[in-house]
Amino acid sequence: MTLFLLLLLLVLLAIVGRSQSEKIVVTLLLNSLILISSMVFMIMGFNIIFIGWLCFISMSLLTLFYQNGINQKTVSAFISFLIVTILMSVLIWFLCVRSGIYGLNERSWQDEDAVLLNFNININMVRVTYVVLVFGLLGAVKDSAMAVATDTYEVFCNHPDMTFRELFQSGMNIGKDILGVTINTLLFAAIGESILMCQMYFDCAYSLAELVNSKSLFQAAAVVIIGGIGVEISIPITSAVLGFLCTTYHKKTNFWPLNNSGNKKGLE
Amino acid sequence: MDIYSLLKNSGKYRLTIILPVLAVLLFIFNLIVYNDCSIYKTSIVKVVSTKISNTTTVSGDLGIEEPQYDQNLNCIFKNGAYKGKTVIITNTYTYTRMNNEAYHKGDFLFVKNINEENGTLSAAISSQKRDYFLSFLLSLLLFCAVAVAGKRGFLFFIALCINIGILILGFICFQTGISFILLTIIMILLFSILSLGICIGWNRKMIVTLIDTLFSISILAAIYCIALKVTPEVDYILMNYVSNGTLNLEVMFTCGMLIGSLGAIMDVAVSVTSGVSEILQKEPDISDESLSKSARQIGYDVMGTMINVLFYSYIVGRIPICIAQLVNGIQIGIILKYYMVYEVLRFLAGAIGIVLCIPISEFIAKNYYRKKVNVK
Numbered sequence: 001m002t003l004f005l006l007l008l009l010l011v012l013l014a015i016v017g018r019s020q021s022e023k024i025v026v027t028l029l030l031n032s033l034i035l036i037s038s039m040v041f042m043i044m045g046f047n048i049i050f051i052g053w054l055c056f057i058s059m060s061l062l063t064l065f066y067q068n069g070i071n072q073k074t075v076s077a078f079i080s081f082l083i084v085t086i087l088m089s090v091l092i093w094f095l096c097v098r099s100g101i102y103g104l105n106e107r108s109w110q111d112e113d114a115v116l117l118n119f120n121i122n123i124n125m126v127r128v129t130y131v132v133l134v135f136g137l138l139g140a141v142k143d144s145a146m147a148v149a150t151d152t153y154e155v156f157c158n159h160p161d162m163t164f165r166e167l168f169q170s171g172m173n174i175g176k177d178i179l180g181v182t183i184n185t186l187l188f189a190a191i192g193e194s195i196l197m198c199q200m201y202f203d204c205a206y207s208l209a210e211l212v213n214s215k216s217l218f219q220a221a222a223v224v225i226i227g228g229i230g231v232e233i234s235i236p237i238t239s240a241v242l243g244f245l246c247t248t249y250h251k252k253t254n255f256w257p258l259n260n261s262g263n264k265k266g267l268e
Numbered sequence: 269m270d271i272y273s274l275l276k277n278s279g280k281y282r283l284t285i286i287l288p289v290l291a292v293l294l295f296i297f298n299l300i301v302y303n304d305c306s307i308y309k310t311s312i313v314k315v316v317s318t319k320i321s322n323t324t325t326v327s328g329d330l331g332i333e334e335p336q337y338d339q340n341l342n343c344i345f346k347n348g349a350y351k352g353k354t355v356i357i358t359n360t361y362t363y364t365r366m367n368n369e370a371y372h373k374g375d376f377l378f379v380k381n382i383n384e385e386n387g388t389l390s391a392a393i394s395s396q397k398r399d400y401f402l403s404f405l406l407s408l409l410l411f412c413a414v415a416v417a418g419k420r421g422f423l424f425f426i427a428l429c430i431n432i433g434i435l436i437l438g439f440i441c442f443q444t445g446i447s448f449i450l451l452t453i454i455m456i457l458l459f460s461i462l463s464l465g466i467c468i469g470w471n472r473k474m475i476v477t478l479i480d481t482l483f484s485i486s487i488l489a490a491i492y493c494i495a496l497k498v499t500p501e502v503d504y505i506l507m508n509y510v511s512n513g514t515l516n517l518e519v520m521f522t523c524g525m526l527i528g529s530l531g532a533i534m535d536v537a538v539s540v541t542s543g544v545s546e547i548l549q550k551e552p553d554i555s556d557e558s559l560s561k562s563a564r565q566i567g568y569d570v571m572g573t574m575i576n577v578l579f580y581s582y583i584v585g586r587i588p589i590c591i592a593q594l595v596n597g598i599q600i601g602i603i604l605k606y607y608m609v610y611e612v613l614r615f616l617a618g619a620i621g622i623v624l625c626i627p628i629s630e631f632i633a634k635n636y637y638r639k640k641v642n643v644k
Contacts, residue, residue: 001499002609005616008491012623020568024575031579036600039591067572091408099401100369103588106395119366120328121595125588126365132587139580143535143573150569176417180424180467181538185531185574187428188459189581191435192528192614196520198439209308212399213378223585225405232412232421 023067034059038131042123052131056085056138063142073153076245077145080238084141085134088230092133101222102129105215107200133226140186140227141234147178148238156246164243171239179235183228190224283418290414294407301403305346311382312397313343313355315375326362330595334363341371343379343391350382355389366592369396376400420466427466434458448516452523456485456530463534473545476636480537480629481530487628488533488621489526496522502609525614528582529621532574536625539570544633559634567626578618582611 013021038055042048060081064074095101102125152171156162162170197216211217305312322338339359345351357379361368371377376397383390413421438455442448460481468474496502496518504517543566547554586608593603604612 001495001502002605002612002616004495004499005613005620008495009616009620009623012620016567016623016626020572024572027572028575028579031576032583035583035587039587039594042591043595063572063576068569095401095405098372098375099398100371100396103366103369117592117596118328118330119364119592120326120330120332120334120362121364121366121592122332122334123364123591123595128588128591132584135584135587136580139577143577146573172416176420177467177542179413179417179421180427180463181535183424183428184463184467185535185577186581187431188531188534189528189578189618191431192524192526192530193582193585195524195527196517198435199442199515199520202439202443209310212402213395213397215395215398218398218402221402222405223581225409227581228409229405229412232409232416235416 027063027067030062031059034062042128045122048124048127048131052127052134056131056134059135060138060142063138064146068146072242072245073146073149076238076242077142077149080145080149080234080241081138081141083237083241084145084230084234085137087233088137088226089130089134091229092130092226095222095226096126096130096133099218099222100215101133101219102126105219107197107216133223136223136227137230140182141230143185144175144178144182144231145234145238147182148175148235149242152239152242153246156242162247164247167243167246168236168239171242172236175235175239179231182231183224186224186227186231190220194220283415287411287415290411294411298400298403298407302400304399305376305397308347308378310378310394311348311350311380311391312346313357313377313379313391314346315341315343315371315373315377316354317342318371318373321358330597332595336360336362337370339370341377343377346376350389353389355379355382355391357391357393359393366588371396423466427462430462431459434462448519448523452526456527457482459527459530460534464538468538468542473541476633477534477537477541477629480541480625480632481534483632484533484537484621484625484628485526485530487624488529488617489522491620491624492522492525492617502613503606521610521613525617528614529618532578532618533621533625535574536567536570536622537629540567540626540629541633544630545637548637556634560630563630563634564626567630571622571626574622575619578615578622582615582618583608586611 010025013024034055038051041051060078064078064081068074148171151174152167155170156167197220201211206214319340319342320337321340324336324338325333326336327333337360339361341357341359342354343357344354357377359369359371361370371393378394378397379391380394381390381392410422410425413425415421417424434455438451442451460478464474464477464481468477502518502521504521540563544559544563547559547562590603590608593607594600598607
């Protein structure tokens with residue numbers, strides 16, 4: 001089944017995607033490789049947060065610069081990426097320590113795949129959960145930051161004499177359009193994942209009080225909400241960074257050549 | 269540009285009034301949730317101070333040594349018959365904290381088995397009170413949405429709530445015995461109409477995008493059902509949360525997978541359709557070939573990103589349990605084959621949906637807008 005779907009995906013990618021498909025496949029493979037090696041390093045006893053950030057930066061470099069090339073758009077997306085993540089890290093760390101979001105929830109520790117395991121493994125799950133939540137931000141924030149950066153840059157290329165303020169505002173306008181769609185993606189992914197969990201709440205006759213305090217709901221909701229907040233704050237930050245790079249920085253140094261199709265010329 | 273920036277500024281002035289009001293309202297709401305212990309029937313205690321009384325080294329079957337802490341929690345009852353009285357509860361946690369939790373000063377805990385002997389109380393922790401964290405996160409989401417996108421942000425938040433309402437309603441209907449397949453079809457329809465209506469607005473473009481989305485998701489469903497038929501069956505025994513023996517897990521899983529792909533497919537459909545309509549507005553005489561080419565280019569850009577979003581949201585969540593399994597000596601191949609198979613299947617199906625959606629929405633959008641131009 002898995003193999004069949006995998007082959008189908010590859011064939012479809014080859015037919016539809018053509019030039020881009022190999023990049024997508026390579027990125028996915030490398031990302032999986034980074035994830036697996038990060039787990040191995042965590043097990044070997046390296047500092048979990050350090051490993052997490054190393055993987056985070058290498059994965060974002062990979063997804064941004066390999067898939068989209070090096071240009072103003074990706075650079076500003078990457079900078080805003082880092083700022084958003086650092087801001088969100090504070091919130092995530094607070095949640096990890098205080099709300100007990102780590103570890104197994106009240107349902108999953110009775111599961112057959114968990115019940116046989118031994119959990120005296122000397123790996124701090126608070127830190128692992130922190131890393132997992134930061135990774136979770138990556139996909140959503142990359143989506144919104146890249147969308148804002150690409151479209152605003154397009155506007156800038158058509159009107160190269162725009163001021164910082166105008167660029168920032170056009171970035172915010174574009175952000176409004178993509179905000180809802182991106183968070184919907186996260187929401188529906190989470191709903192689809194927790195269909196059986198919802199049924200379980202009915203089977204076990206959860207009361208409202210039990211439901212809003214349950215760890216399983218909180219774990220599922222926190223991923224979506226943190227991703228959503230990340231997407232929201234990435235919009236003004238990306239607009240500001242791109243505005244700065246395009247106006248002030250560009251005029252001062254003339255370092256970045258203007259080009260319309262960063263995708264192809266990026267690596268020149 | 270002038271009128272445009274003026275409009276923008278008037279919106280800014282309104283926002284400067286609305287935002288503080290919203291902040292105050294949300295603050296009051298959070299304060300209420302934080303102090304709502306009296307409406308709970310279960311006893312709640314608040315941790316006043318904590319002290320680690322004992323540290324030992326434990327090792328399980330694996331022979332890995334790790335510290336284990338005994339924590340003395342000095343707590344005060346916040347509701348019920350014992351309100352105001354103090355109790356000392358001992359909590360034990362390990363360094364790993366996979367199946368136990370450490371508590372901190374200021375946490376609220378639900379307790380059970382309350383006993384009173386010679387004037388001293390004893391109790392056992394059942395779980396932590398988390399409703400105020402949830403309300404805090406939701407308020408932050410709403411506040412940022414309004415701050416960034418103004419009225420549309422608010423509308424979007426309402427849509428989020430209605431979507432969750434639809435889900436709950438669907439499950440209530442399911443309990444009465446309506447088939448889950450039918451309910452999923454209705455839910456997908458409602459979800460996509462509502463979300464697209466809020467995101468794009470109620471106009472022609474939304475209808476085109478809606479047709480794209482529904483068409484793509486039905487093709488994805490058909491492909492997945494064929495795959496189910498022709499390939500060996502997936503074992504759903506290890507699926508989480510199985511407690512009801514009468515459920516058809518295959519149907520539940522397939523429907524969940526379709527709903528999970530819906531968001532990503534909608535995203536791609538929106539980008540491609542808006543792109544095509546934008547291009548046709550600017551250059552109505554563009555040739556079919558170059559239109560296809562630009563639409564595809566938009567599609568490729570979104571495709572890579574969306575596949576990555578799905579990858580992170582599905583696969584990454586399994587890391588903690590995966591680490592535990594690896595340490596317990598289960599090989600990575602076996603984990604991928606048996607324990608993570610549901611996540612992998614969801615991811616693959618979602619990715620197929622995304623890739624399928626590009627030519628479909630390109631085709632539909634092209635024909636629709638072309639026709640409109642020709643009629644004119």
